Structures are given as structure tokens and as C-alpha cells.
Amino acid sequence: MEQPILEMKNIVRTFPGVKALSNVDFTLKKGSVHALMGENGAGKSTLMKCLVGINPPDSGQIILKGKPVVIPNPLIALKSGIAMIYQELNPVLERSVMENIWLGREPMRGKRGVFVDHKAMYENTKTLLADLKLDLDPKQKVKELSVAKMQMIEIAKAISFNADIVIMDEPTSALTNNEVDHLFLMIERLRKRNVSVIYITHKMDEIFRVADEVTVLRDGANVITKPVSEMNINSLITAMVGRELTDMFPKVDCPIGDVRMEVKHLEVPGLVHDVSFDLRRGEILGVSGLVGAGRTEMMEAIFGLRQKSSGEIYIEGQKKNIHTPVDAIKCHIGFLTEDRRQTGIIPVLTVKNNTIIASLGNYTKAKFFLDRRKINKTCSEYKDMLNIRTPSLEAIIQNLSGGNQQKVLVARWLLTNSDILILDEPTRGIDVGAKAEIHSIITKLASEGKSIIMVSSEMPEVIGMSDRVLVVCQGRITAVLDRKDLDQETIMRYATSINNHTA
Amino acid sequence: MRNENVLGRFVNKYAIFFILIVMILALSLLSPYFLTGQNLINVLITESGRGILALGVAFAIMSKGIDLSVGSVVSLVSVIVASMVQESSYTARIFPNMPYVPALVAILVGLVAGTLVGVINGSLIAYTGIPPFIATLGTQIIARGIALIITNAYPVPMLRQDFKQIGQGNIGPIPNVVIVFAAIALIAYILLNHTKFGKNVYAIGGNVNAARTSGIKVEKNVVAIYAFSAFCASLAGVLITARAASGIATLGNGYETDAIAAATIGGTSHAGGIGTVPGILAGILILGILNNGLLLLGISPYLQQVIKGVIIIVAVVFDMRKNAKRR
Numbered sequence A: 001m002e003q004p005i006l007e008m009k010n011i012v013r014t015f016p017g018v019k020a021l022s023n024v025d026f027t028l029k030k031g032s033v034h035a036l037m038g039e040n041g042a043g044k045s046t047l048m049k050c051l052v053g054i055n056p057p058d059s060g061q062i063i064l065k066g067k068p069v070v071i072p073n074p075l076i077a078l079k080s081g082i083a084m085i086y087q088e089l090n091p092v093l094e095r096s097v098m099e100n101i102w103l104g105r106e107p108m109r110g111k112r113g114v115f116v117d118h119k120a121m122y123e124n125t126k127t128l129l130a131d132l133k134l135d136l137d138p139k140q141k142v143k144e145l146s147v148a149k150m151q152m153i154e155i156a157k158a159i160s161f162n163a164d165i166v167i168m169d170e171p172t173s174a175l176t177n178n179e180v181d182h183l184f185l186m187i188e189r190l191r192k193r194n195v196s197v198i199y200i201t202h203k204m205d206e207i208f209r210v211a212d213e214v215t216v217l218r219d220g221a222n223v224i225t226k227p228v229s230e231m232n233i234n235s236l237i238t239a240m241v242g243r244e245l246t247d248m249f250p251k252v253d254c255p256i257g258d259v260r261m262e263v264k265h266l267e268v269p270g271l272v273h274d275v276s277f278d279l280r281r282g283e284i285l286g287v288s289g290l291v292g293a294g295r296t297e298m299m300e301a302i303f304g305l306r307q308k309s310s311g312e313i314y315i316e317g318q319k320k321n322i323h324t325p326v327d328a329i330k331c332h333i334g335f336l337t338e339d340r341r342q343t344g345i346i347p348v349l350t351v352k353n354n355t356i357i358a359s360l361g362n363y364t365k366a367k368f369f370l371d372r373r374k375i376n377k378t379c380s381e382y383k384d385m386l387n388i389r390t391p392s393l394e395a396i397i398q399n400l401s402g403g404n405q406q407k408v409l410v411a412r413w414l415l416t417n418s419d420i421l422i423l424d425e426p427t428r429g430i431d432v433g434a435k436a437e438i439h440s441i442i443t444k445l446a447s448e449g450k451s452i453i454m455v456s457s458e459m460p461e462v463i464g465m466s467d468r469v470l471v472v473c474q475g476r477i478t479a480v481l482d483r484k485d486l487d488q489e490t491i492m493r494y495a496t497s498i499n500n501h502t503a
Numbered sequence B: 001m002r003n004e005n006v007l008g009r010f011v012n013k014y015a016i017f018f019i020l021i022v023m024i025l026a027l028s029l030l031s032p033y034f035l036t037g038q039n040l041i042n043v044l045i046t047e048s049g050r051g052i053l054a055l056g057v058a059f060a061i062m063s064k065g066i067d068l069s070v071g072s073v074v075s076l077v078s079v080i081v082a083s084m085v086q087e088s089s090y091t092a093r094i095f096p097n098m099p100y101v102p103a104l105v106a107i108l109v110g111l112v113a114g115t116l117v118g119v120i121n122g123s124l125i126a127y128t129g130i131p132p133f134i135a136t137l138g139t140q141i142i143a144r145g146i147a148l149i150i151t152n153a154y155p156v157p158m159l160r161q162d163f164k165q166i167g168q169g170n171i172g173p174i175p176n177v178v179i180v181f182a183a184i185a186l187i188a189y190i191l192l193n194h195t196k197f198g199k200n201v202y203a204i205g206g207n208v209n210a211a212r213t214s215g216i217k218v219e220k221n222v223v224a225i226y227a228f229s230a231f232c233a234s235l236a237g238v239l240i241t242a243r244a245a246s247g248i249a250t251l252g253n254g255y256e257t258d259a260i261a262a263a264t265i266g267g268t269s270h271a272g273g274i275g276t277v278p279g280i281l282a283g284i285l286i287l288g289i290l291n292n293g294l295l296l297l298g299i300s301p302y303l304q305q306v307i308k309g310v311i312i313i314v315a316v317v318f319d320m321r322k323n324a325k326r327r
């Protein structure tokens, strides 16, 4: 048998209060796509960070191309042919796409030049982006891009290193079907070039489309490693969660009441055009569309995070002026944003403070002093309910795994007790078990008469959970579909409808 | 391995207090006078003014800002209050026609005027979006200028006894200034840990976008933060003036650097979102004891400056390392 390109043996890594990895083994074959699976906090990202030297292991061995190596930092990893796309994107927001891609290895003028060759940089970027069929201006500032585009840039960057091993930590968490298809084509090409790919995801279907082998971790230990052909969704989930999961979309049909909110002729220049819809009591309104269709911008405009040029919002029949999130929250609207890092977590604060921050007003005594006992009680209830894995409520949130950070944000907005809850990609990066849990909480809220708007790029989620679905294409609503009419093809047809007309 | 880790974490977390204790032990060995009650009281008295300033400035730093205007606020308040409480028998009064103003009223006027500078700082930062560094640098120069205009750069001496008593008196064995300092520390502690305002300060410093999305009134809180900082500076201005027995338009020059240094040494992170009152108090005491100790040991005041500067840099490097570890 051919020698594996990479072997990791007996890897141990501890953090204060957590044993993130205990004696984990991982073997990667040359030219294979190897999926790494496990619940939130299972240790997937940590294992990869051990490999690229961000969190070097406490003990254990790394054997690369037959030779034992020590990788103290990501730069050495890159030089050894290992590139990684990180779960938590960290672009330099104020700089351009090309500057981000070539950061730290800018092409120079002349052989040992001191001046950056911007022209070459531009051309290189153009070629790279064209290769990936990415329609982006290399000179555009990254801060103007959506999370999905940022993710594509990270992918482009990792590929540009020409590495032997490319690690992708949840690369598709912000992508929709089309971009995912695209990424898979790229992975296919990498495989043909005999590049090995380590692929981390929580989306089950992707594994079976793209991976050759799968390794499952649970609580920082190996569960199994097998060829994908010998697994199916159920055996995979059982390996991850340690039990069987019966229902991913525990939707109960409950009576839908009167109209609670009406949005009329909402307009955000260049992004959202003449959007009108209503939302009823007890309803889960799905919002579907391609990345960049303007779904998030639409929600931001409703919530007062984005300036709208015209349009009205009526709640319980009354016209409301919503210019800031403070106004929106006064109207009992809550908004779980899609961008965990930029508008979600407050990295240096504790899990508890992150949970409570949007609803402090409900936890004061004499309108001024905080009721700490009540806060502690509520936070630990939600921690248990959402199965948030953290050493304690006093842990700093940035030390939690990505999926667990997301759960904290879900808790934050559930706590606000809003009548209208806008959830933008609520289960992004969340493992199957917790996903089912969040779905059942959403269903429960709806049955209590709350109204939910759920923006999601995951078709099964939209189809499985929604009472009605708004399909958005290029800033317009192209269809409003009833639950009985929901299927993937119909949604996709409307999601691309304007493109087809103009093409 | 585990134990080391736990111990390491403990030392890391409380490093600042260890440093303080080590300094106290070292100095009490080196100088027999150091650990006497009188000397310690002296340290506290000298550091009270700076300490009050540091507590206020720390709020600005925690919100990922900075307040450079506090030294000038001290000066401004100093001359405003002093000009109202000069002995009526003194012929060269700044305002010869000033009627009798009760000391408490004069203090109140000073506090309001000083706090107003903070309201202006906060409003500039919150509503025009100019960086805190620039906004407070501007008001620093303006406030200093106004203090000089009021006095024409002359001192304002011959203050009434009832006013001076406030800064020089004691309650029991403890000087008034120390009591006010302790009270402000307590208030800052309660604000930070037990009120919505405190959580908002941390959240705004930690991630202003997330804070805004969570429905925090960022602008109003920013105004409140700088108002609090200026209020603390005004209070310090009153106390220092009363002790100095004279209003001086340059009284607060350089105070802002000491205050920022104390807050920083005490672990207040300039990246925002991190800082505690006990830490800041330790930072103040470290600076104060350092000043006092170097003096007792007879080290040249110029060398003292160098040593202080080194300590500040080391403290910040340490602070950054601690935070980097969290990644």
C-alpha cells in the first residue's frame, strides 16, 4: 500500500479546564478527500490547529510524507505544503480582495524588489478568480463583501498556495447550493492533481458527495475511520452523537393566526427592491435564495441596521418607524445575524455576558442594578437546553468551538422573548443533534404564537421547517410558496428566475 | 503538567497583585521608613487624585476609547472653583466683584463645568465619529487654553479655609481625599459589575457592532462614559486644588499620562472589553509605591522617569501576551 501523506498519532491537547484531544490518531492518504466529523466541540478544529501549528499538541507525533515533523506555526505548515481555510474567517476588512489573498507574500517588482508589484498582483488574482469562476473585482474592499464571498476568497487563497494538503474547516457554512457545487468541482480538480483534502462539515449530504473516507471524533477521541462507501447517514449520525436521531425537522402543524407584521414596498438602493410581505402569528416564514440575493440586507433594513430609502412596516396594524435596532427591539423584534464574528459574539466577554447582553433590561432590580442570581439561573437553563459545551458560564466565548458560539447567540435571542424573531442562518455550523434541538425550539415558539422569519441557505431546513417560503432573487421576492408546494426544484427555479429572464 | 497549567493560570490572572506584594516586601526591606503608617498614608494621599482620574479614564479605555482631556479638566476645574472661593479680603482676586459663594456651590459649579467637557467629548465621538484620541486631544488643548484665559496664567491663591478644609481635613484618622477615592472606586466597581451600564461598557469595547445589534444605545452610553471620566477628573481637580490651596491653570498637566498608565498597568486592555476595578487600584498603587520607593531610596528623579516608562511598557506587553493566549 502506498505510504500515507500524513499520519498523526496519539495527539493530546488540553486547554484550561478541557481535554480537547485525548490520544487521537488520524491518517490521510495521498489524493484522497477525508471528511472529519463530530459534534460541536468534538475537537475537529483543534486537531487541525495542532497540525498547522496554531495550537501545537501537548504530546503525540506528526509524520508528514514519512518523516516525523514538528510544526510550530502556520508559516512552517505552509512551507511544508499544508494550507488551511479557517472556520472563523479573519480577513483584513479595510483592504482589497487581492491584498488579502497575497497578504505576506506580495509579488515584488524585480528580483529582490522592495516595491509591491500591484499589476502582477492584480493579474494573478484575476487568473485565480477566473479559475474558480468567481465574479469579483480584485480591487474591491473585503468589507463590502458578504460572508459567502469572503469564504470563497479564503478558498481561493488556500488553493493559491499549491499545497499538498488543503484543510477546509466548514468551508460551505455560508454557501448555497450553487457555490457548493462549484467548490466540489474545485475539490475534484485538486484530487486529480493528487492533492489531499481534509474536509470538515456539519452538512451530512456533502460527505457522501465529496469524501472518500471519514473519521468521526467524539469528545476529543476517535470513534471510527472508514471509507465513506461503507457508511450511510444514519450510521454516521449514530457515530457522531452516540445515539440515534429520529427527527431532524420536528415540525408540528399549529394553527396560524392573524397578520402580525406587514412590510410594504421596502427599498434599499441597489440591494432590495419593492419588497412586500406579511407575517402571521404562529408562522414560520422561510426565506430562501442564492447567496447575494439580498435576503440578509432585507432583514437588516427591517431591523433598522441598514438604511432603507422607502417602505413601511406595520406591526399589529400600526405603522412603526424603525431606524435603529433599539427601535426594532422596542417593537419586540429580535434578530440573530448571520455574521457571527462581526455582529454576533463579543469575543473577550464571558459566555454569560454574551448570552444576556440583549435582554439586560429584563434582569434588573429597581431598573438599575442587575439581578445576578436570576441571570445565572437563566443562563444555565439555556446552556443545558441547547447543550452548550463550555467549561463554565464564566469561560471566555472565543475559547468555545464555533458551533457552541453559535448556540450562545441563539440563546441570546431566545432570551429576548421577542414576538417576531428573525433568524439569519440560525443553525450555521451547528451539529446535527443540536440542530434538531434548535428546530424543535423554533417549532415550540411558533406554537406559542410567536412569529419566526428564518433565512436559510440549507434547502432541507427551509423545506422541513417553513409554513410559507419567500423566494428572493436579486433583491426581489419572486415567489411566495405554501408548505404544500415546497420542493427543491421549485425553490431553485424562482431563486434563479430573474437571471433566466435577462440571460 | 495539569498542575503547572493551573498554577500558571492563577499567576497569570493575579500577576499584578503579586507584583504589588513583591514591591511592598522589597521596599520594606530596603527602607525601614517605607512600612510606617505615616508613609503609607502619604502614598495614599498623593495617589488619591491620580487614582480617581485613572478610574474614570479606565471606563473610556474599556470601551475601546481613550480620554486625553482629563488633565486639562483638572486644571479647568481648579481655576473655576478657586476663583469663586478666594478670601474676600484678598485684593488681587481674579473676579474682584465675585460675591460670597458657599464652598459647596462652587464645587458644584466646577463639577458641572468639568463634566460638560466629557459630555462634549462623548458627543463628538458618538455623533460625528471622530476617533476618541483626536476628540479628546482637541478638548485637552481647548480646556487648557480656557483655564489660561480665565487666569491670564496667574495662580489663584488665598482660598477660604472652609474650602481648603475639604481637601486637607480628615474623618477620624483617614484623610478626606482618601475617603473620596475609596468611594469613587466603590461606585466604579458597582457600575461595572452590578449595572446594565457596566455590561454595556464592556460590550461596546468588546464588539461595538454586536453591541449595537443587541439593542444597546451605543451613542448614549459613549456620552455617559466620557461624562463619567470627566466627572472623576473634575472631582480630582477640586480635591487637588483644595490641598494645593491655590487654583493653577497648569495643575493637571501630565495627569492624563499617569492616569492612563495606572489603568494600563492594572490590566485595562486598550483593545477594549477588559478591565477590573481591583486591577486598576493595584495599578495605581504600583505607580504610587514606585514613586515613593524610588524617592526613599534616593534615586534621581530623572532615572525615576525612565524606570516608570519601562514598567508601563512591560505591563502592556504582558497584557497583550495574556490576551493573545486566549486565541
Ligand SMILES: Nc1ncnc2c1ncn2[C@@H]1O[C@H](COP(=O)(O)OP(=O)(O)OP(=O)(O)O)[C@@H](O)[C@H]1O
Pocket (backbone or CB within 6 Å): A015, A016, A018, A019, A020, A038, A039, A040, A041, A042, A043, A044, A045, A046, A047, A087, A389, A390, A398, A399, A400, A401, A402, A403, A404, A429, A431, B326, B327
Ligand atoms: N483556545 C482555546 N481555549 C480553551 N478551550 C478551547 C480553545 N480552543 C478550543 N477549545 C475547546 O476545545 C474543545 C474542542 O474545540 P474545537 O474547536 O476543536 O471543536 P470542533 O469540533 O471544531 O467544534 P465545531 O463543530 O463547533 O467547530 C471545545 O470544548 C473548546 O471549548
Ligand SMILES: [Mg+2]
Pocket (backbone or CB within 6 Å): A044, A045, A046, A087, A169, A401, A402, A403
Ligand atoms: Mg470547529
